[in-house]
Amino acid sequence: MRAALCRVLRAEPHELSALAWAFAYFFLLLCSYYLLRPVRDALAVEAGTEKLQWLFTGxxxxxxxxxxxxxxxxxxxxxxxxxxxxxxxFALNLLLFSARLDAALFFIWLSVFNLFVVSVFWSFMSDLFSAAQAARLYGSIAAGGSCGAIAGPLIAAGTVSKVGLTGLLLISAALLALTIVCIVMLGRWARAHPRAGDPPPDAPIGGSILAGVRAALSSPFLLGICGYLLCYTVLSTALYFAQVDIVREAVPDAGERTRLFASVDLAVNALTLLVQVLAFARLSTALGPAWLLALMPMLSLAGFLWLGAAPVLGVLIGFGVVRRIGEFSISKPARDALFTVVPREERYKAKNFIDTVIYRGGDTLSGWLLGGVPGLAFVAAAISAAWIALAFFLGGRMKTWTREDAPR
Structure with missing residues (x-):
C-alpha cells in the first residue's frame, strides 16, 4: 500500500508524512478562507466597480x-x-469580526488574509522541500488546498442558515487555529530531514525589516517573478471588472449571485483537484519550468480574445473557470516552486512582499487604470502576450527543476 501510494504521488517513503501534514495544513487554510469568499464576492457586486477601486486601494x-x-x-x-x-x-481577527462586521473592512481584511496566509504557507513549503521535491510534491500539496476550497463552500451552504455569518466566522477561526498543529508536525519532520546548506530551523530568520523589499527589487530573478505576478493580477482585475458588469446585468438577484459564485467555486476546485493530483507532477517533468509557467499566459491570451468577441455570462464563466483551474493547479505551484532555489530569508521576506504588496499593488494600479477602459478584454490580451515572454525568461533562468543554486 505504501509503495503504491509513493508511486501515485511520486513521493519517497520518508516524504509521505510531511506530504500528509502539508496536505492537511493547506486543506484547513483554504477551507477557512472559502467559507467566507462567496460573501465577499456578493458584497463586491453590490458595491460596483466604482467602490471596488477604493476597496483595492484600501x-x-x-x-x-x-x-x-x-x-x-x-x-x-x-x-x-x-x-x-x-x-x-488572523484567527483573533475573525473572532473580532464575529462581534462586529463592517462590509468594507471585511472585504479588505479577507483580501489581505487570503494572500498573506497562503504566501506564508508556500514560504514554509519552499523552506521544507528542494526544487526537485517541489516539482514532484507541490501538485499533491496544492490538492489539499483544493479539497479545502471544495469543503469550505459546502460547509457554508450547509450551515449558514443555522449559524449565520457569525457562526461561519467562528468555524473559520477554529479551522485556522488547527493549522498550528500541522505546522508543529512539519517542523518535527524538518528537523529530522534538514535541507543541505540551510541554517538551523530554530534560528531566527534574521535580516532587516525591509530586506525582502530590497531583495525583490535588486535580483533579476525576483524582479522577473514580480513582473510575472503583476501580469497575473492585472489580468485578474480586468476579468473581475468584467465579471462585476456582466453578472450584475445577467443576474439581478443578490441571492442568486451568491449561489452562482459558490457553484463556480465548487466546480473550479473540484476540477483543480483532479489536475493537481493527476497532472502537475507529470506536466512539470514533461514540460520543464518555462512551458509550465507559460501555460496560463497562453490560455489567458486566447480567453480574453474570446471574451472580447463575446462578452456574455456563459463565456465569462467558461473562461473564468478554466483560467482559475490553470492558476491553482499549474501556474501557482510552478511559480511557488521558483522560491525553493533562493535563500531562506528571501523565501519568507521577499516572497511575502511579492505575494502581498506586488500582488495588491497590481490590483490597485489596474483598478484605477482599467476601470471604464473600452475594449478592456483586448487590452488584457496584449498584456497576456507580455506575460508569455516573462514566463520564458523565468524558465530560462531556472533551466531545470533540480537546480539548487539561486539564479541571480
Missing part, C-alpha cells in the same frame, strides 16, 4: 502596513514561532 494600504511588521517578526522569530503567531493573529 487593501493595498493594509498590505503596505503589514509587510514591515512581518519583516520585524521574521528578524526576531524562528519559523517554528513565526508561523503560529501569524495564524493566531
Amino acid at each position: 487593501t493595498f494600504a493594509a498590505m503596505l502596513a503589514l509587510v514591515p511588521a512581518f519583516g520585524w517578526l521574521c528578524a526576531r522569530l524562528s519559523r517554528a514561532r513565526l508561523l503560529p503567531v501569524v495564524y493566531a493573529f
